[in-house]
Amino acid sequence: METKRDERLGLLLQALKRTDKLHLKEAAALLGVSEMTIRRDLGARNAPVVLLGGYIVLEPRTASHYLLSDQKTRLVDEKRLAAQYAAKLVQAHQLVFFDCGTTTPWIIDAIPQDLPFTAICYSLNTFMALQEKPLCRAILCGGEFHASNAIFKPLNFNETLNNLCPDLAFYSAAGVHPVQGATCFNLEELPVKHWAMAHAQYHVLVVDHSKFDKVRPARMGDLDAFDAIVSDRRPDEALCALAKAKQITLMYSDA
Numbered sequence: 001m002e003t004k005r006d007e008r009l010g011l012l013l014q015a016l017k018r019t020d021k022l023h024l025k026e027a028a029a030l031l032g033v034s035e036m037t038i039r040r041d042l043g044a045r046n047a048p049v050v051l052l053g054g055y056i057v058l059e060p061r062t063a064s065h066y067l068l069s070d071q072k073t074r075l076v077d078e079k080r081l082a083a084q085y086a087a088k089l090v091q092a093h094q095l096v097f098f099d100c101g102t103t104t105p106w107i108i109d110a111i112p113q114d115l116p117f118t119a120i121c122y123s124l125n126t127f128m129a130l131q132e133k134p135l136c137r138a139i140l141c142g143g144e145f146h147a148s149n150a151i152f153k154p155l156n157f158n159e160t161l162n163n164l165c166p167d168l169a170f171y172s173a174a175g176v177h178p179v180q181g182a183t184c185f186n187l188e189e190l191p192v193k194h195w196a197m198a199h200a201q202y203h204v205l206v207v208d209h210s211k212f213d214k215v216r217p218a219r220m221g222d223l224d225a226f227d228a229i230v231s232d233r234r235p236d237e238a239l240c241a242l243a244k245a246k247q248i249t250l251m252y253s254d255a
Contacts, residue, residue, distance in 0.1 A: 005041050008033065012049050012056060021055040021128065052150060053105045053128035078208035078232040083107040085251045086170060086206045086230045092116055094167040097196045098126045100151045100189060101172030103206055105129035120164060122192045124150040139164075146188050153188045161195050169200035171226070173207055175214035176235075178242045181223050183216035193220050202227050209233045223248060 008031050015022055015030060028035045042051050049056050083106030090096055090111050098104050100123035108129040111117070116135040121127050122143070130138040141161060143154040154161060171193060175183035182205055184193070197203060197220070205226045212235050223229070223242060228249040234240070235250065243250050 005044070008038070008041055009048060013058075016049065016056070016058055021057045024051065024054055024056060027056050052125035054132070055128045057124070075208045075210055078210070079103040080106045080110075081232040081253055082206055082208055082230050084110045085253075086204055087111045089168060089202075089204060089228075090115065090117060091167075094118070095120065095164065097121075097166040097169035097200055098130070099123075099170055099172045099193065099196070100126060100149055103172050103208065104170060107170055107206060108133065120161075120166060122152050122154070124152075141192070146186070149186050149189065151186075151189060151192075153191065157191075157195060161192070161199075164199065166196065166200040168202050169196045169204065171196070171203065171205045171220070173205060173211055173216075173220060175216040176205070176207055176211045176223070176229070176239070177213055177215050178223065178238045180215045180219065182220040182226070183214075184218045184220060185216050187218045190218055190220065197221060197225055204228045204230060206230045209235075212236060212239060 011031060012022065012027060024035050024038060027038055031038065039051065041047065042049060042056070049058055079102065083103055086107045087110035092115055095118045098108065098119055098121045104126050108126070111133060113134060118137040118139065119130050120139045120141065121130065122141040127138060127140045130136050139160065141152055141154050143152040145152055171182070173182040174185050177183070203226045205228070209231055224246040226248060228251060229235070229243065230251040232253055234252050240250065
């Protein structure tokens with residue numbers, strides 16, 4: 001027997017046959033329910049659509065250790081707080097690289113609407129968030145699409161990325177460890193992360209506190225590759241000591 005949730009999901013699927021994405025507010029108006037109801041519908045297992053950067057899109061789910069759709073509702077307040085500190089680093093007319101992940105859209109959300117900047121990104125949810133900034137010129141790097149983390153892995157770096165030198169780069173990570181450095185779940189993210197680490201002038205690692213002292217399979221690099229680490233709370237003593245020794249700026253809520 002079809003439930004009310006199934007009926008709503010069916011209507012969203014029908015709407016997405018006419019467009020590639022649907023804003024959450026538009027979806028709520030279409031279905032005659034609250035945005036929270038839609039969030040609950042999409043948060044349950046086996047939803048055929050997902051919420052990315054405020055937009056509802058089809059879920060091309062694939063097997064992975066890390067699924068963007070599974071992470072987007074975790075530690076939202078903590079991610080938003082860290083992102084607010086990070087966003088203060090963006091200056092007018094800068095060329096800024098934005099990594100993939102679920103914290104990155106919150107950085108973009110915290111950037112003032114009247115600030116002109118150019119953004120480089122390679123993930124769908126990041127690109128969608130950038131569309132909300134009227135004075136942002138967005139550069140989305142194309143390539144092979146990986147549904148699990150919604151990224152485009154470039155097939156040829158010379159087409160776009162090797163022609164760019166960002167003033168500022170924001171990175172996400174699933175693990176931050178004094179010895180093992182910054183790590184993530186997916187190997188396919190590393191080529192673009194490493195490109196940014198080689199070409200940007202100022203490097204900022206933005207993570208919520210749950211990532212501290214964790215080690216994941218794909219290694220981005222040592223922590224001294226970053227100029228700043230931004231989080232919602234103070235790291236532990238080992239990481240603070242490393243930051244002091246390596247002159248890494250720490251930014252957090254009670255700093």
